[in-house]
Amino acid sequence: MAQMNLSASSQILLLNSVGPGSRKVHRIGNCVVKAYSLASDAWYEYNALSTVTGLHPANVAVPVPIGIRQNTNRTFVFTEYVEGYSLVPKVFLAMFVKKSRDIDLFHDLGIALKSFHMMEADGFDESEIPGEPGALKARIEDLAKGVAGVGVLDPSLTRQLLNRIGGIEIDDRIFSTVTLHGDFHFWNLLISRGKPVFLDLSHAKRGPCHRDLATFSLCLWSSLCYPLSGAKRLRYLAHAFLSGYYGQDFAQACSTGLARSVELSELYEALREIDLNLKVWHKRGYETKVWAKLKIRRLKTVIENVILPHLVTRPEKLVWSTDKNLHSCAVRHPL
Numbered sequence: 001m002a003q004m005n006l007s008a009s010s011q012i013l014l015l016n017s018v019g020p021g022s023r024k025v026h027r028i029g030n031c032v033v034k035a036y037s038l039a040s041d042a043w044y045e046y047n048a049l050s051t052v053t054g055l056h057p058a059n060v061a062v063p064v065p066i067g068i069r070q071n072t073n074r075t076f077v078f079t080e081y082v083e084g085y086s087l088v089p090k091v092f093l094a095m096f097v098k099k100s101r102d103i104d105l106f107h108d109l110g111i112a113l114k115s116f117h118m119m120e121a122d123g124f125d126e127s128e129i130p131g132e133p134g135a136l137k138a139r140i141e142d143l144a145k146g147v148a149g150v151g152v153l154d155p156s157l158t159r160q161l162l163n164r165i166g167g168i169e170i171d172d173r174i175f176s177t178v179t180l181h182g183d184f185h186f187w188n189l190l191i192s193r194g195k196p197v198f199l200d201l202s203h204a205k206r207g208p209c210h211r212d213l214a215t216f217s218l219c220l221w222s223s224l225c226y227p228l229s230g231a232k233r234l235r236y237l238a239h240a241f242l243s244g245y246y247g248q249d250f251a252q253a254c255s256t257g258l259a260r261s262v263e264l265s266e267l268y269e270a271l272r273e274i275d276l277n278l279k280v281w282h283k284r285g286y287e288t289k290v291w292a293k294l295k296i297r298r299l300k301t302v303i304e305n306v307i308l309p310h311l312v313t314r315p316e317k318l319v320w321s322t323d324k325n326l327h328s329c330a331v332r333h334p335l
Contacts, residue, residue, distance in 0.1 A: 027081055031066060034077045041202060042068060042075035047123055048201040049079060055119050060112040061197045082199075084192030088225060091186060094237060095230030103240045109189070110244025112196040113216075117178035117209055127180055127207025133170040136210075136268060140165055143271035152274060152296060157304065161267070164311050171261040173246070174210035184212040185219040214265035216241060222270065222302050224294060232306055260311060267307050270299045 026033045036042035049065040063079035070076070094102050130136040141162055148158040181188070182203025190197040217238040221231035242262060274296050281292040 030081050032063065032079050032081050034079070035074045036077070037074060039070060039075040042070075042077050044125075045200075045202040045204075046077045048204045049077075051121050051123055052116075052119065052201065052204075055121060057115045057119050059108070059115045059196070061192070061195055062201065063197065063199065082190055082192050082197050084190035084197055087186040087189055087191070091220065091234065091237070092226060092230075095226065095233055098236065102237065105191075106237045106240040107244035109196055109216075110241040110246075112198075112244075113181070113184070113212060113241075114245045116181060116198060117176075117212070119179045121179045121206075124179060125205045127182070127205040127211060129207045129211045130268070131175050131177070131208045133172070133175075136170065136265065137165055140264070140268050140271060143268070143275055147271060147274050147278065150278060152278070152300060153303075161303070161308065164308060165264060165267070168260060168264055168311065169257055170264060171258045173258060174213065174261045174265060175208045177206060178209045178212075180205050180207045180209070181212050184215045185223075186216065210262060210265040211269075213242065213245065213262050214269045217262065218266045218269050218273075218302070221306050222273070222295075222299055224298060228298065228301055228305070235310075263307060263310050267303065267311070270303050270307060274299050 024035045026035070034042070034045070036045075046065055046068045049062055052062045053064050061082075063082050066078040066080065068075065068077050090102065090105070130139050144153065144158050144161055147153050148155060153161070180203075181198055181201065182205050183200060184198075188199045190199065220234040220238055221228065223231070239259070242259065246258065277292040277296050277299075281289050281296070
């Protein structure tokens with residue numbers, strides 16, 4: 001790879017910082033440089049990007065890796081810079097105006113994730129996410145009791161939560177072992193020339209597909225970018241996404257519990273995020289504590305007002321368009 005002057009700070013645009021100094025992302029011309037404090041993390045993502053680029057999955061792309069360099073303090077991963085637009089403003093507008101092209105877009109994102117998941121890729125670590133129904137329910141119970149024990153969830157809500165999950169029959173399809181993105185939030189996505197581009201493969205692993213499905217759905221209403229009152233109206237985008245991932249199977253299986261199974265995984269992810277933020281709150285500085293506290297409050301509200309009500313109501317009916325060129329679906333709530 002070509003030599004690059006990392007000391008030319010006037011050429012570097014700070015785009016993002018992830019974690020407490022663990023990795024930072026910069027742009028230099030037509031390249032993006034991600035700086036890691038741990039060389040092993042840098043090599044893991046570089047190899048993940050190289051693997052995915054070599055497999056050329058249909059319907060999705062990742063930034064092409066250019067090279068990797070090290071100095072005494074950091075390891076730098078160089079990738080191409082991808083021009084595209086973020087989903088963040090589009091999701092905000094979708095809270096107020098329901099457009100068929102947004103439904104189509106999220107449907108296509110589901111198709112793209114399915115293509116990524118179906119890659120026969122080597123070299124990825126194994127995920128520790130629960131991979132069978134009993135393990136998922138047990139982990140939910142452990143997390144719920146843990147966060148209730150420190151006063152985040154009140155005892156009555158915890159009992160209600162545990163009572164509701166006990167009778168849910170989980171669809172085995174959410175446990176299919178796939179190549180996971182591992183951090184599939186919409187801010188790790190770009191749309192470039194009409195095609196989804198998946199960013200940040202530092203958490204990519206082999207594991208059950210519900211990890212990415214639930215993470216993406218949950219971020220629609222748990223993100224602090226949006227008011228919860230509006231975010232609650234985004235369930236139709238989550239269903240469009242899942243319908244793209246499962247195809248006709250999702251529409252047909254909605255009444256038999258596929259959607260509810262994914263929502264149960266959303267509960268697991270919400271509790272898991274609360275647990276992670278509690279650990280952050282106890283260890284980091286003032287600003288991080290404030291952010292963690294806001295996130296914990298939002299996740300608690302999401303559990304109470306979005307996830308639990310859906311776990312006990314009748315599944316929504318998905319009605320598919322007969323026009324295959326539209327790849328769209330409409331969602332009708334039961335009367």
